[in-house]
Amino acid sequence: MKWTLPLLAFLLALAPATRADQWTLARTDDVRNIRVYLRDTPGSNYKRFYATTRVPASLSTVVAALSDVPAMPQWIARMKSARLLRRDANREVWVHSVYRLPYPFLEREAVLHSVLRQDKAGVVEIVTRAEPGLVPANPKRVRLGDMHSVWRLTPEKKGVVKIELWGEGAPGGYVPHLLFNYNLPDEPQQTLRNLRQMLVREKYRATKLDYIREPGEK
Numbered sequence: 610m611k612w613t614l615p616l617l618a619f620l621l622a623l624a625p626a627t628r629a630d631q632w633t634l635a636r637t638d639d640v641r642n643i644r645v646y647l648r649d650t651p652g653s654n655y656k657r658f659y660a661t662t663r664v665p666a667s668l669s670t671v672v673a674a675l676s677d678v679p680a681m682p683q684w685i686a687r688m689k690s691a692r693l694l695r696r697d698a699n700r701e702v703w704v705h706s707v708y709r710l711p712y713p714f715l716e717r718e719a720v721l722h723s724v725l726r727q728d729k730a731g732v733v734e735i736v737t738r739a740e741p742g743l744v745p746a747n748p749k750r751v752r753l754g755d756m757h758s759v760w761r762l763t764p765e766k767k768g769v770v771k772i773e774l775w776g777e778g779a780p781g782g783y784v785p786h787l788l789f790n791y792n793l794p795d796e797p798q799q800t801l802r803n804l805r806q807m808l809v810r811e812k813y814r815a816t817k818l819d820y821i822r823e824p825g826e827k
Contacts, residue, residue, distance in 0.1 A: 632659055635794035643801050645794040650777050654786035657777030660797035666770050666808050668733055668823055671762050672725070673816040674807045675735060678704055684803030686796040689716065694743050699820050700725045705744045708753075710780075717781055719753035720744055731824055733762040739778070751781040764824045772801065 632646035635658075645660045664671070674680070676699070681691040687708045694703040701724050708717040723737040739756035746752040756778035763771040774797055780789055807813065 636798045638798060638802065641802055641805055643798055645798045647790070647794060653777075653779065654790075655777075655779055656790045656793055657775070658793055658797050660774045660801055661772065662801045662805065663765070663769050663771050664805055664808055665768055666814070667768070667817075668731070668762055668764055668770060669816050669818040669821045670808055670813045671770055671772065672733060672735075672818055672821050673813045674804065674810075675760060676702070676725075677813075678702070680807070681706070684800060684807050686799040686803070694720065699818070703740075703743060707750065710784075714784060715782060716750045717753050718744075718747055718750045719756055721756070727822060731764050731822055733760075733821065735760040753778065753781050755779040755781075772804070774801070 632648050634644065635647045636645035637643070641662060643660065643662045645658060647656045647658055650657045674684075678691050678693040681704075682688045685691075687710070689707040689709045691707075692705045694705055696702045701722075704721045704723070706719050706721055708719075710717060719739045720741070720743045721737050722740045723735055725733065725735045727733045737756075737758045737760075739753050741754065758774065758776040761771075761773040761775075763773070765771055776797065
């Protein structure tokens, strides 16, 4: 699968940033083994986040949950609705999403383009970025144009998957950066909490995706 230069540049920018000396721990949930870190974003007042947890699940189970577009509002923080616009061979999708914000801020919306790949070591990455087009902008909402995220799923021993999530972007419109940065770590923490609950559902646990290679499979 081909990767565009902006996606590659984004991944290269994130990869070395996982070192502990470059991130500040912002939230912990010891019961669910969740950690959320923040760091500055070059050229922006809005910080970026890195969140991680580990779950007893197969790669197919996690990917099935992440790929279930109608169910996304059940676990992604602030998401009000999600509508599948296009899907190409299960590895590339376009989704129109709407997000709730507290009063007096307008709802946000975005067209999100996600690309999935799995490397030779079995690690799965899903890279998502906001794109223009496909859906006309709603004048009653703020269209998000600067929004990037990466999910990385790493199979470990004894049927455990390490889940990592990076995200960055601007909230669009006028949102004070101090307010945004203060609340930012709550969203990935809540998202991972909700995702862990989704992963125990039988509809995902019983799934075996033919485009995902589990540990030990060739």
